[in-house]
Each structure stands twice: as C-alpha cells, then as structure tokens.
Amino acid sequence: FCAGQDLKEAIDPEGPEIEEIVRKHFNPIIQKIRGIEKPVIAAVNGVAAGAGANLALACDIVVATKSAGFIQAFSKIGLIPDSGGTYFLPRLIGLPRATAIMITGETVSAEKAESMGMIYAVYEDFEFEKTAFKLAQTIASMPTKVLGYTKKLLYQTFNNSLEEQLSLEAETQALSAISEDHKEGIQAFLEKRAPQFTGK
Missing domain, CATH: 3.90.226.10 (2-enoyl-CoA Hydratase; Chain A, domain 1)
Known part of the structure; x- marks a missing residue:
C-alpha cells in the first residue's frame, strides 16, 4: 500500500x-x-x-x-x-x-x-x-453531498457536547432536506424504483 x-x-x-x-x-x-x-x-x-x-x-x-x-x-x-x-x-x-x-x-x-x-x-x-x-x-452512486455532511458531523463529534451535536444535526438536516438528492430519494421511494442521485 x-x-x-x-x-x-x-x-x-x-x-x-x-x-x-x-x-x-x-x-x-x-x-x-x-x-x-x-x-x-x-x-x-x-x-x-x-x-x-x-x-x-x-x-x-x-x-x-x-x-x-x-x-x-x-x-x-x-x-x-x-x-x-x-x-x-x-x-x-x-x-x-x-x-x-x-x-x-x-x-x-x-x-x-x-x-x-x-x-x-x-x-x-x-x-x-x-x-x-x-x-x-x-x-x-449515493447522495454524495449528504454523505459529505455526514462525514463532517462525524468528525466534529469528538469536540462537541451532545447539545452542540444535536444542534448541528438539526441545521445540517435542514440543508439535506432541500437537496435535489433528497427530493429524488423520496420520489424514488414513492415510485418504488432505485434513486438516481446526482450529488446535488
């Protein structure tokens, strides 16, 4: 390696x-x-x-x-x-x-x-x-923008209190919820098909 x-x-x-x-x-x-x-x-x-x-x-x-x-x-x-x-x-x-x-x-x-x-x-x-x-x-093939948010939250957790982490999760969830990939994920679920994420 x-x-x-x-x-x-x-x-x-x-x-x-x-x-x-x-x-x-x-x-x-x-x-x-x-x-x-x-x-x-x-x-x-x-x-x-x-x-x-x-x-x-x-x-x-x-x-x-x-x-x-x-x-x-x-x-x-x-x-x-x-x-x-x-x-x-x-x-x-x-x-x-x-x-x-x-x-x-x-x-x-x-x-x-x-x-x-x-x-x-x-x-x-x-x-x-x-x-x-x-x-x-x-x-x-996953919603890479949202995976990036998850990565950031995971690495912040060691420096934050539970309250701070919960607050960051709420803020970041709001950003995730307005992403195109979230809309696509919901639509794909309702249509019973595989989602086509774009990282946006």
Missing part, C-alpha cells in the same frame, strides 16, 4: 529537514483527505507502514486484504508517529491499544485491525480488487 517516508532520503545530509517534509508534504495530504466533502476509501493491498499506515487511517473507510498489515514502525527507527497517527489511532482503537502498537512497532494484521475497529472490513486477497471497487461504486 504505502511504506511512508524514503529512509534513504531521511539520512541524506543534503536532504530536506524532516520537519519540512512532514509539514509541507505529509500534513497537507492528511488535511485534504479529512477536508474533502466526500468519503475517501483506502484499499490496503499489502503493507501500510509508518506514514503510509497513517495515510490509510486518515481515510473515512479502510478496507484491506487478508494478507495486509499495518505497522507503526516509527519507534523502530527512533522517530515518533506522524501524519496524524497520534490523532487517529487512539480515536479508532482507544489509548491503551494505540500506545502499545505505537511503542512496540508491532505489525497489526488486517484481521486484528478489523476486530479492533481500526478498519472497516477485510476481504480475501483474490476478490479484493473487485470487492473494494464495488464498495467505491456503491458509495459513488
């Missing part, structure tokens, strides 16, 4: 400073994934290590092959996790597990990652491409 930073570049005395690499290259990618108003799927087919693991965890839905693995390898080379790892992993699996995984640098199998709630689903290697693509097609 992704091995993170090029370690040869990291030890090159003529290479860029690591802070510059993280701030200018890694962080903007993570922020764009989280900021885009559409669901982003990571299809992990192989090893996701270091910043590569955290790139996957930044995505909204993560699926993986049975043979895939996630490695927070930073501690093994004398670095701390970056690319949002210390943000995403504790929120996904809890602080005790995240701490152990990040400190030990253990490889987490796809099946273990799924059982811990780190990722959404694990598919057989031989059917992975077809199954992951089908998931992407299904989501792309």
